[in-house]
Amino acid sequence: MAGRGLAGLSPGMKAFLAVDVVLVVVLVVLLFALRGGGGPDAAASGGPTATGSAAPTDGATPEPEPVSFVLPSGNIGCDMTAGGVECRIASFTYAPPQVAGCEGTTGNVVRLDAQGFAFACVEDEPPAVAAPGATRLEYGRETTVGDWTCGAGTDGVTCTGPGGVGFRLARADWSELP
Known part of the structure; x- marks a missing residue:
């Protein structure tokens, strides 16, 4: 051929x-x-x-990438996923909130997810503020993962989810939103 x-x-x-x-x-x-x-x-x-x-x-809609950040003070760090937000604070001056049935410590870890806002009971040593590889979230900036948004301010971190439900966490105090 x-x-x-x-x-x-x-x-x-x-x-x-x-x-x-x-x-x-x-x-x-x-x-x-x-x-x-x-x-x-x-x-x-x-x-x-x-x-x-x-x-x-x-x-299908792709799952958003998780985000870990720490505020410039280094006192507050958060992990955000499609399922919600967990923030940790190293040093605070507010009275630790009571968590029913908790025999550990409270006040260092807060969570926001589809069930709402709550402080977590920590049975062992409080976890590190920032996750490995966390980025610095500058004051005045915010980041969003799925339905969750967190903003950094000199007065702490504010995180919200659907309907504006969320929290503000700072060294001196915390509040549930809205």
């Missing part, structure tokens, strides 16, 4: 080769698109970025 080119192929073989070429081109285009090869304007137009996650192919 050498030297005959495509002219020597049967019509069925030519159709098979044409379908193969089309499939290879489609595969290359899909791989390029899935790897974020949208060019320099992809990030500006909402395309994938280096920190983005690939969208699931089954149409």
